[in-house]
Amino acid sequence: MAPHAEIEVAGFTDTSSVVKVEVNDSAQTKISGMTPARPVFTIDDVLPHRQKSKPPPTIVAAFSDANMFKSKGCLEGKPKAKSFAHRLTAESKSRKPSSLKGAMKYFKQGTISLCGGLPSSEYFPFEELSAKIPTAPEFTEAQTATSGKSYSSGKHDATRDGKALLDLSIALNYGQSMGPGALIRFLTEHTEIVHSPPYSDWDICMTSGSTSALDVALRMFTERGQYVLTEEYTFSSAIETVVPLWAKMLGVKMDADGMLPDDLDNILSNWDEKARRAPKPFLVYTVPTGQNPTASTQSLQRRKQIYAVAEKHDLFILEDEPYYFLQMDPFVSGHTHAVSSPFEPVSVADFLSNLVPSYLSIDTSGRVLRLDSFSKIIAPGSRAGWVTGAPQVIERFMRHNEVSAQTPSGFSLIALYNLLEENWGHKGFLEWLMFIRAEYTRRRDIIVNACEEHLPSEVCSWVPPKAGMFHWIHVDLTRHPVYKAKGGKQIDVASLLEIEDSVFTSCAEQGVLIAKGSWFRAQKATDTELFFRTTFAAAPADKMREAIEKVGVAIRKEFEIDIEDEIVVKGSTNGHAK
């Protein structure tokens, strides 16, 4: 049986089809009588803007980019990004576009292509994919089970039937590495609504999750022997990604507001290539919000200071923001915020104004590559996210993706499309993020209150997290018997790690798993203080309390604290001092 003419695939290379660069008419054409461009693009502007603009392309493996969907205010009156070609690795610079794409420019109406090796969607054994998803704002698991709606994508909804912007015949075939147009449009609008970058030609590429995106970014910017600057405690997987590239992590000192700009400037201003045996570093990897593992969140002031250091030393910043939307209400001792039922979202404007502005939103030079991920706000198994940055950087990123991860899974793309575009829209998505924020606030309150109740205050201290999934607990080594026995001499790393392991093991023996601070040390075996990371993301409330109580037992045992002696001081010094 011959396939339907409507679904003919005009393949060019073996993984892509027709590429058409279309710049949005409405963004360039002056409409008479129009008021001047609005300075801010809000969710209310989305629909009118879409009505004036071309829809995303609905053919297999079609090209799209952020410029196709940007508003007028976004394109006009802003500078273009600077060039960062001098920061790219030889590997990245040498990547060429697929030579097979040379054939593309020859495609015209009526041409029959026997070029591309894209299979026919006739042989995809899926007629329809449905997902039952929550209707805003009825977001809880129980509500979704009862009032959730099923959204379906058929095989030819977009390509033949014109019912949708994405269908299985597109999503399940090969695609351009930036992702399908329908999602690039959504993410472009989202970026304008949330970040409104101060330069005009930023672009977006979807990723197979931020772990993959970080691996790509590091290969784009890190030559052998170079240093990458990061927080002194950092995501352990980032360290483990850097090391096999023959690069090294250099930890910048931090406080509760994250990386210290003075220390960053100091390191760079006094860089001695000979002593360090490495060129002056220029790549900063930072998790500005709800940092893993310390939960520190950089204030706007802090971000501006670090950005100024970046401008001074011509740095390039990898802004890894999986927890950006997990920013919480301030902690109040003894109080647990309830999540309203039914959930009552605040206005979108209120929600957005409470978020700490991103590096992307203050990036006048285009020296930031922001990594966003659906893992923490939708589901890790989506293995999907996106990067936003200067067009030159995004183009190199895409070249790399073409020969590695290619695109996110088509099943993930369809699920995200139905969730974000067909079901929620921008308002529903932002309300979902408000719901998640409320849930994480409640969970954070439970664990911090449990710590106040169960941990020995004379050795344990913390700053209640403002964002993220983690609670970072400092344990005062000077209260340890070994320290006392040594007559107040600094505890060496080996003894520190022994004490840490002893607490870890004692927790595990009681059936509680926590993470050791030393796992997150940017430079291994340079620890001087003792930390543990706990997460409040997943365990039920009673289990969290039970676990923290057991952590308390383990620490008291290790530090030989008698619970009887302690009751005397309880409550007076239970501190947030770090």
Added chain:
Amino acid sequence: MAPPAAIEVLAETDTSTFTIPDRLTLQSVAKRRAASGKVNAGVAAAADVEAFKGATQHLHKPKAKRWDHRLTTEAKARKASSLKNAARLLKTPGLISLGGGLPSSEYFPFDEVSIKVPQNGQFSEKATHEHGKVVTAGKHDLAEDKSLFDVATAFQYGQGTGSAQLLRWMIEHTELVHDPPYQDWSSTMTVGSTSATDMAFRMFCKPGDWIMTEQFTFPSMVETVRPMGVQVAGIPMDEYGMRADALDELLSNWNEAERRGPKPFVLYIVPTGQNPTGATQPEQRRRDIYAIAQKHDLYILEDEPYYFLQMQPYTGPNSPDAPPPASHEDFLKSLVPSYLSMDVDGRVMRFDSFSKVIAPGSRLGWITASEQICDRYRTHADFSTQGASGMSQLILFKLLEDHWGHEGYLDWLIHIRMEYTARRNTILGACERYLPKDIVSWVPPMAGMFHWLQIDYTKHPAYVAREKTMDEIEEEIFLKNVERGTLLMKGSWFCGEEGVERDVMFFRATYAAAPFEKIDEAIRRFAGSVREVFGLEQLSNGSH
């Protein structure tokens, strides 16, 4: 090497004997599963590959060689994720974890996911539309004992191996089809073979190295290795693919100074339906190349996206079609044996992909290699791709395991085989009808998506008169195609090795996607271009 006879008995110790087990069959899968017990199927559960392989099934086989001398320092330097190491403690019953940063599945906004898929044996798009089956995965099916896999588990973070549930299916499938002849083989999931080959090259190649591949090869592969500072040596081919004698000659006469690189040891091959030539290596060719690999201690990357696009024998334009395979056993026997199936040393990494047989958008496949190599691959994946999309894993699990099973999947592959046979026959029929055979020649493809057409440019009047080069004639035909409204790929785009003199001209046509009547029309236009460029008379009404 013949498969071991079922009753063969070996001496295990001085006083006991050991019976070589029968090869795994479709019928014995259930028995093995029962014997290996319940799958540890929870969140981010580590897969027990040995149990999936059957505890005693492979003990009589030799162990794989070690590849420490071939792995890059980058690959050797990779350490297991400290966080994922700690996750092993998660197996402790009753453990409360405040350790890993896994979000609660409460906050995955999906209650259930459904797919409408073909019933066994009724595979056409139309039949699926009319009476396909809806298969549903609920959020907590696992906890509720309804299925081994569910939304809450699949949409969570997972291991670099991929989920145990789907990996078990892959391992059984690999054993049913290939039965690797060494003991410690293993499989691990990939996010598709493009990513997997990128990772494999990073595991084995360093700047300044050379790899070897077919003389004509997939340009993306070349574009993957060149930025790594790795060069590509093209091995001459014939209609059966890479020539074993040419491979041996290259290696035996490798001149490090001239080539500015050490003697290569990575051999990248697409043995079946090779892109772009469509060539399929017969069994003997594979055995010959494997022997060369042993002689020079090569490591083989066997990239097999088109393995199951092996087609029915081509019977010619006016002969009846060959009957479809009568049984699953017949179908499996009809397939050319893989390198993996003859890999006694464990020197092969095989790449399987669902892209060409299920859908490219699944972005999911698997590799099979010795445990040492799989371990390095997994460790790398933990810091780059992580596991494949959980949505893909769940949907493929529902299709392949809960719905079709191994038998149903083989039926689907037979369906695909028959469909590609019909497509291939369409393009060959059109070529027979329209092309001038004294100028254009071809070998009917046995597998894959590509038809490789050789042009005898020496018959071009301007070539004879020394007025035009081969490259100019190639370009002339290409542009004439554009003018006549058809697009075929130039053969010169597929030359892997830079700066090598060519004396052959090809065009690549794919029959994978265009509707049948358009394939016919495109070839008719192509024939018109060739005739025009060579100054031949056009066919009067499109036929001889």
